[in-house]
Amino acid sequence: MRALILSDIHANLEALTAVLEAAGEWDALWNLGDMVGYGASPNQVLDLIRPISTLTVRGNHDRACSGISSTVQFNPTARAAANWTFEQLTRENIEWLRDLPKGPLQPNDPRLGEAQVSLAHGSPLNEDQYILSMRDAWAPLQGMITAITFVGHTHIQGGFSQKEHEWHEVRPRYRGRNDPETWTLPIPTGTRNLINPGSVGQPRDYDWRAAFAVYDSEACQIIYHRVPYDLTGTQGRILMARLPERLAARLREGR
Ligand code: ZN
Numbered sequence: 001m002r003a004l005i006l007s008d009i010h011a012n013l014e015a016l017t018a019v020l021e022a023a024g025e026w027d028a029l030w031n032l033g034d035m036v037g038y039g040a041s042p043n044q045v046l047d048l049i050r051p052i053s054t055l056t057v058r059g060n061h062d063r064a065c066s067g068i069s070s071t072v073q074f075n076p077t078a079r080a081a082a083n084w085t086f087e088q089l090t091r092e093n094i095e096w097l098r099d100l101p102k103g104p105l106q107p108n109d110p111r112l113g114e115a116q117v118s119l120a121h122g123s124p125l126n127e128d129q130y131i132l133s134m135r136d137a138w139a140p141l142q143g144m145i146t147a148i149t150f151v152g153h154t155h156i157q158g159g160f161s162q163k164e165h166e167w168h169e170v171r172p173r174y175r176g177r178n179d180p181e182t183w184t185l186p187i188p189t190g191t192r193n194l195i196n197p198g199s200v201g202q203p204r205d206y207d208w209r210a211a212f213a214v215y216d217s218e219a220c221q222i223i224y225h226r227v228p229y230d231l232t233g234t235q236g237r238i239l240m241a242r243l244p245e246r247l248a249a250r251l252r253e254g255r
Contacts, residue, residue, distance in 0.1 A: 003215045005123075005197040007032035007152025009049065010170070011039030011085065011199025012251075014027035015189040015210040016048060018229035019200050022180055023212065028109060032152035032197070033059025033121040036097070037078065038247050039201055046093045047227035057109050059121040059153065060128050065089065066097035077244045084243060102127050104149060115217035118146045119233075122153040130154050131194060134167060141167075141192045148193045148215070157198025157211045157224055163191045170195075172224040177207060185222045190216045195222055208254040 009016050031053040036042040042065070056057055061078075063069035065085040074082060087255050103120030123129035123140045130153055137160035140149065150222040152157075153227075159170040170193075172183035198211025205211075209226035216223065235248035 001027040001109065001217050003028045003030055003107075003217070005030050005032065005150050005195075005213045005215060006049075006178055006200050007197050008034040008059070008155050008197065008199035008201060009036075009039075009045055010209075011033055011036045011042040011045050012229075012234050013039070013041035013044045013048070014047055014199045014230040014234045018227050019210050019212050019225075020048075022225060022227040023214065024047035026214065027111065028054040028107065030054060030107060030119050030150060031056040031101075031118055032150060033057050033100070034061045034152065035059070036065045036085050036089070037061030038081050038173055038243075039234065040241040041245060042088055043090055043093055046089075046096070050096060055119060056096070057103035057104060057105055057121050058127070059120050062097045062100055066094045067178075068098050077246055081247060084241065106146065112217050115220065116146045117215065118125045118144065118149040119151055120151050124149050125152060128153075131160070131196075132156070134160055134169060136168075137162075137194050140194060142183045143246065144192050144194075147191065148187065148195055150195050150213075150215075152196060152199070154196060155199035155202055155204035157196060157203070157205055157207075157213075157226075158195060158222075159195040161191055163188070165211075172226075174207070174226060177209065178228060180225070183224045185224065187220045187222065189220075197224070198226075203254045204252065206254045208252055
């Protein structure tokens, strides 16, 4: 089966629309959370993503923007955006965000056969943990009950892979910064893998293009994608909403 994996959409409607168009056909959509916060289209994004997501785990911004966790850990910009989002969200969308399960979850799809996976927002051990280095990845890799765990939260596309005493960081290699591109990672048997599809709506790996991944369970591979979107449209909405200007500027920088 082909599963589309999306994370950290962050209320960026233009990026989400471009991603869904580029993704083509898929059998399941696994959503790793942080659908809202930072961006200016929270209800539009939720109205689009809710009916098509097969399985969704909550992110820290989903909790903060729906009022079930405090924003004390957030920087002032993130806090301002969370408060603005809470004001904008419909009652129905707030309730839906509040009821989202915490990861890790297993899709439990019979079409996966031996190729079962787990989904988490930050780490399978702690939903709020950032896995940025092999040091961060080590404990989660040891504790994994499936060969692949999909994680988001860092907004950095790639991941970490281990086979016995060998391990390495995965970073897709792309040629440019302007066109749609893909990069394929084979998943050999006997490996453990933490796979980050990157952020749809606010990439932080110095590539402004929307990021996502497709898992092809029969071919045992991950296809990483980058796709350009209407950046100016997204920035205009952020400025019109009087959200912090930095939230518009950072999208161009991809950080
Ligand atoms: Zn996020």
